[in-house]
Amino acid sequence: MPTVLNRYATPFITGLFLISLISGVALFFHWGSSWFRGMHEWLSLVLIVPFVLHIWKNWRAMMNYFKRAPMFLALAVSLVAALAFAIPAAMQPSGAVRGGPPQFAIAQAMFDAPLGTVAPVFGLTEQEALAKLGATTIGQSLTQIAEAQGSSAASLAQELMKPAE
Missing domain, CATH: 1.10.287 (Helix Hairpins)
Incomplete structure (x- = not known):
């Protein structure tokens, strides 16, 4: 085998x-x-x-590489390259958008904007949006409301998209 x-x-x-x-x-x-x-x-x-x-x-041949500088140099350069990506990503504040498709950045900007600014996107006034979400504080973002309710901004946005009953 x-x-x-x-x-x-x-x-x-x-x-x-x-x-x-x-x-x-x-x-x-x-x-x-x-x-x-x-x-x-x-x-x-x-x-x-x-x-x-x-x-x-190929264990024996592999061990021979460790007897020469090129293996250590290659591993060191690889580690530095990996850290060049990992460190900036680790330094981002929690919840920050780290690139990716533009629609994710747009959605995050909407989640973080005051509800009065984004409510018209859903065809609502701020008061109507607050009522739909069961929230009362004016000027909060979907992210802030979601945190207070133990929910997610995405699920609140889905609530705002539902037609009025």
């Missing part, structure tokens, strides 16, 4: 890496994101199995 696993580790790494490469490029350029997101996330996780088998199969 181990020889079968060893025989297929490198071919599976190649196939899964190509899928990860193509889907990652597509996601980066926002091409068919709905097609590629799940594929990229799940099959990149599956890639771990043949990667581990490949390292196991």
Whole structure:
């Protein structure tokens, strides 16, 4: 059985890496994101199995890399590159929009704006919106109202979209 696993580790790494490469490029350029997101996330996780088998199969050769500077240099540069993305993201205040599709940023801006500013988008006055949400404080945002009610701004926005009964 181990020889079968060893025989297929490198071919599976190649196939899964190509899928990860193509889907990652597509996601980066926002091409068919709905097609590629799940594929990229799940099959990149599956890639771990043949990667581990490949390292196991080539353990001695791998250890030889650690006897020379290029491996340490490559690992250090990779770590610095990862930290260049991770640190700014970690420094963002909680709830801040970190890029992504513009519609998410627009939705977040609406959730954070005073209800009187966004109520007309739903065809309501601020008083009508407050009544629909069961809120009383004028000038609050959907985010603030949701926090006070133990809800989410998105679910409150859905409430505002429901037709009057």
